[in-house]
Amino acid sequence: MEGKSTGLGPPEKMGRGPQCPLMPTTRDYYDILNVPNGASVDEIKRAYRRLAMKNHPDRNPGDVEAETRFKECAEAYEVLSDSERRAIYDRYGHAGLRSTPGHDFSSMHAEDIFSMFEDIFGGALGGRSRRRRGGVPRGYDLETEVEVTLEEVLGGTSRLVEFKRLDVCRTCSGEGAKPGTSRVACSGCGGSGQVAQTGFGGMFRMVTACRPCGGRGTVIAEKCPDCRGHGRVSIQRKLDVKIPAGIHDGQAVRVVGEGEPPLPELSSGGQGIRGDLHVLVRVRDHDRFERDGDHLLMAVPVAFTQAALGAEIEIPTLDGTVTLTIPPGTQHGALFRIQNKGVPGLRSGRRGDLVVVTQVVVPRKLTDSQKKLLRDYARTESLEVVATDPSLWNKIKDAMVGS
Ligand SMILES: [Zn+2]
Ligand SMILES: [Zn+2]
Secondary structure, rough: OEOOOOEEOOOHHHOOOOOOOOOOHHHHHHHHOOOOOOHHHHHHHHHHHHHHHHHOOOOOOOHHHHHHHHHHHHHHHHHHOHHHHHHHHHHHHHHOOOOOOOOHHHEEEEHHHHHHHHHHOOOHHOOOOOHHHHHHHHEEOEEEEEEOHHHHHHHHHEEEEEEEEEEEEOOOOOOOOOOOOOEEOOOOOOOOOOEEEEOOOOEEEEEEEEOOOOOOOOEOEOOOOOOOOOOOEEEEEEEEEEEEEOOOOOEEEOOOOOOOOOOOOOOOOOOOOOOEEEEHHHHHOOOOOOEEEEEEEEEEEEEEEHHHHHHEEEEOOOOOOEEEOOOOOOOOEEEEEEEOOOOOOOOOOOOOOEEEEEEOOOOOOOOHHHHHHHHHHHOOOOOOOOOOOHHHHHHHHHHOOOO
């Protein structure tokens, strides 16, 4: 399977994704929201609002733990705010919910989670709704994470990503009704979808959407057995995603249309715009190269004789070795630029440079003949060198102990 089209998200927008495996929580939902088991719907709502505001990624940039808590809270709230799912959870715990459709918050975008429950935030933090764009319903975006090596950044690569998403139930085409049964007129509103409420002792009438049928005027007579009337089921999806050459740590590849279909309240059949899948790319640190934009940096040990006399040294690069000529008298920390041996620019495709930093290595052990040669050399420089053992350090220690 191949994604329809891909695009790149700006790295600064993505932030650092959770480092934990993308899995629903196993913690107790009441503990997560810090409410007693018998908490009222209002208590749960208040607790969630407070914790979600506190742990929102916009208020805690770069804080992975806060983001994980934010997503955990959303998961707990989604279950505990739904009387049906809460009853299942109270009886059977997490295991009981496995077969019921729920969002995989760990792979969702924080801003989508926020807009999902935006009615309880009342526009706080500017959580913008992704539900509609130009009147067309739009589904939620999902997020997943992959890790690549610097070698893969050089040539580009691909990853098979697996993620869970809610999709339109095929059994009932998203309607939520058991196949063969049809929707029946809602008894709450008599089929009009609207209810009139009289306020202030009959002084005015207010018309609102009927709650039991969500304003549709009809309700499901018999629930679809596969989605329990939700119209959505949780599916596991696998996709081969192309990671372009030159990608940077923290950037995301966007796979258009691989997110969730619009919510059943907005479009039961899922018509409208699907959300996108954002594949957050982490570039693993390399044991030899340090990356600086499209340039690479590396330290190369050079013998002090090579540094003094000049030498040709073999430099391992990301693709093959090159020969570098260092001139006589090269100092420790000298920089040499090898052009076009960095990584390619994401958009230009032009490779950066490999910058080599010399590290002059002083030999730790010398043979007797080497020592003699060096002493003879030192004499030509008229330098004072340690004549014999004990070493200078031993002399210092002797001086301190012997007094
Ligand atoms: Zn169904
Ligand atoms: Zn109704």
